[in-house]
Each structure stands twice: as structure tokens, then as C-alpha cells.
Amino acid sequence: MKIYNTMTRKKDDFIPITEGEINMYACGPTVYNYFHIGNARPFLFFDVVRRYFKYLGYKVSYVQNITDIDDKIIEQAIKEKTNFNEIAERYTKAFFDDLKLLNINYADFNPKATEYISEMIDLINTLVVKGNAYESNGDVYFSVESIPNYGKLSGKNLNELQAGARIEANTQKKNPADFTLWKKAKDGEPSWDSPWGAGRPGWHTECVVMSRKILGQTFDIHGGGVDLIFPHHENELAQAYALDGEPLANYWMHNGFLNVDGNKMSKSLNNFFTTRDIMKDYDPEVIRFFFLSKHYRSPIDFNEEIIIESKKALANFYSAFSSIDIINILDQDIDIYEFNEAVQAFKEAMNDDFNTAKALAVMFDLVKEIKSKQNSLKKQQAAALTLYELGQVLGFFVDLEDRLTNSVDQHAEKLIELMINYRLEAKQEKNYAFSDRIRHDLSEIGIELQDTPQGTIWKIKE
């Protein structure tokens, strides 16, 4: 298995620290709002990473933090004239609700920053004692010059950083690139006591404390969006290195950004979408397909057309399932060994730095096998079960039965059948004007009739 490692800038062979076990950490949300569609990408992608490792038989420990104290949360609280706790709690709940809708399995651990304040203070204190951090007027900064190789992950060097004029001049800092470990509280801000006075921890410390506490000194995979490489992950790395010279993680994975109609998503461009809002209009599984149809490291463009395309493409899987009546064979003991080759192709794709786009192509090949009349029923069924198995690895096909059945109440069903019979009578009398009117009118209210050799069937239109 190969994973692209931001640290080495190439695909590295993946070797877990402990054979058969994987410890991974992905940066979670700052809970000050509903998460947007761009945020959904890493959440969803690392869900797939974890599912795939489990499919391969690894024991996976997955940690995703929740940043529940931060400037943005405080800002939002002020705006709503409430306290930061209430904001954090509200959007933490929303976060979990939305994950559930997206069929993203919760992490094994979701530590919150506010639950680890004393550990963070300990860590900062250790860094101060070791000479890697210094207090200045109630703030504590990490000294980037105190360790060698600062900037290794992001490919930056300190001279260039200093040359960049965009780092605000902060006279408190010894080096403009030094970052905040502890932030002195202003009047009225939430705060915790510390050896440096009342304040709150800087963002870059929580991940170090929580990941090491739960997963150990060095863990296997640390992930997040590309924008986190610098400064966030660089700064995490620096702290861990300063503590004991050990790397924080062996593999650094970063997903590419999402653009909207070719532009960066921003509130000012009026192209800002929360995942929650999009899920009102589109099946969450369509969103999953959309993301997985492109390699995770590439930038991806979000727009309405592409979502509709994803929706149509995804529908092929269900159409294939429907044609084979998969619900009735799910618990049958059907040998799917015949499609072992497809499974291998799927794994090969996934083993190559999680090439989900290629993996989806393997799934579409199975759709062909399911529908091919050259194949025996048994072979079609085996292909369907293989498709089902692979799809689940990517997080598809939840509530399969519900999706494949028309859900209307019994009276409505009888009414529809009644209409179908009336139409049939009209057809037999060659009163096509009337039969077409019935079909048309039913279609108008969302019920689609299809004449098949087996008779007329009906479907609820999307």
C-alpha cells in the first residue's frame, strides 16, 4: 500500500508502527457554525480511509478533535449575545448530526480542546522550561528558532518566512514566525488560570496534546486539508519535536481544496454553502459520490451540474441492484469468488494512495456484469453482491432496501394500481388519448409509469 506523504513529497510504502494496527488523527471542526461543503471533504475522505483499513483487517483507532474554544467561537458568541459554551455545544451537536446524514462513522475518540486545558498547560510549561517557548506579557510563544528544520513539512525556511512582509509585526515575538501557545485573555473573554495568568490555549497545541495522549508519542497518520500544512501542522510538528525529538506522525495526508464554480468558496462571493443546506436538496450519498469521483489530493470543483451528473452516475448502481432484485439475495450464500479479480482491481486502486476514482470504475464494470445478458443469473447475482461489498467499503448503499422500494402508504399504493388498471382498459380500447393522459397526470404528481413486458410498473420520481 502506498500513501502520498506530504513530509517526503512522494508516495511512500505504508508501514504501520504496530503490525495490524493503525492509529490515525484528522483535524476536526471548529464548532462555530455548520460545516460547509469544503469541510465535508476531509471528514468524508478520512471516513473512507478508515473504512478501507478496516476492510483490509486492520484494527484502527481514529481520533478527530473538536476545537471548542477559539477566537471564532468567541466572536460568534458575542454576535449572538450568549456564551461560548452554548455556541460550541450547539454546533458540536450539529456536526455529529450532519456526519450521520452523510453516513460518516464517528471517530473512535472526539476529544474536545476544553477537556484538555491542564494537559496543554503542562505541555506549554515543559516547552518553556526546555527553552523552546517564552512568556511575553501574558502570552506564551513558541520559538521557531529553537528547533532545527522548522518548515520541513511545508517546504518553507525561516528566512523566506521573514522576507514575506505579510506576517504582522508583533513586537512581543522574538521571531515573526513564532506562534502562540497561550493567549492572554482580554476582559470578559473565557479563560483558564495558568502560570502566565488567565488565558486560553493556542490552536496548535490541542492537537499535539490530544493525539499523543490518546494515540501515543508517534502515530501512523495525521490528516487534514492542504491549508493546514502551514502553519497548523508545521507548528504541531515543531512542538512534538521540541518535546522529545520524535516525529508526531509518520505519514501526513492532505486533501485538496474544493472550489465553487472555479472560485474559492467565500461568503463575500455569495458562493458559500453549508453541507446541511446542500443535503436538503441532494441525497448525501450523491455528495459522497461527487467527492470520491476525484482523487482526494486534487482540487475539486463544486457546481450544480456536477452534482446532477454524480446523481445520475450513482443511480446506475441502484438500477443494477434493482434489476437483480438484490434484497432477496443479500442473505443467500452465493459464492462471489468469480469476481475476485474485480475485488483485486478495487484493492489495487485503493492501495495506490486511495485512488477512489479508479475504484469507482471497477464498480461500474461490475454494473455491466450485472446487466449483461451473456451472464448466468448466478453470475449476475455474484457481481451484484461484489458490487454491494465494495460499495460499502466506500460508504455507499446505506438503507438499501428503503432506496429500492417505493415508499408510499398502502392506500396510495392501491390507488396507483387502480389508475394503472384504468389506463390498461383505455389502452385495450385503443383510447390512447385517455391512457396517455393518465400517465401524464400521474407523472405530474411524481409517479412515473413504465410499460414493461411484465406489465406496467410505477416509480416515485426523484
Added chain:
RNA sequence: GGCGACAUCGCCAAGUGGUAAGGCAAGGGUCUGCAAAAUCCUCAUCCCCGGUUCAAAUCCGGGUGUCGCCUCCA
């Protein structure tokens, strides 16, 4: 200004040395009273120029274009 990524059919998107996966759309056939659905078939030489090689979308150099990071940000 510094660092980096990308450029493949109308659209989306795999493919990193051996002669272009897949999806959407489109065109054509079958089926149908007509539809729909289904089904079968068709559909690219890889931004430009130069180089390396028996062989390049794939490697190297030079262009052009798009994007990201350098500041809170998935």
C-alpha cells in the same frame, strides 16, 4: 516576491515509458400504439515548442494558462 500543484474527448475523470479506464452528455439500432425504462453499437492521441528513447499523455528543458500556500481557513 518566495514555495508548490495542475493542464487528458462537449463536460467530469483515471492513467507516470510500450501504443488512451470509467461516468455524464451526444448520435444510431432494438423494444413500445406513442413514451419512459431497458438494451446494443459509435464517440479523444493527451495545452504549445524542443529534447532523451526502439518506444512518451507519461522523463528533461523552455513557453502559455489555471489554481493553491506564504494570514484565520478543510
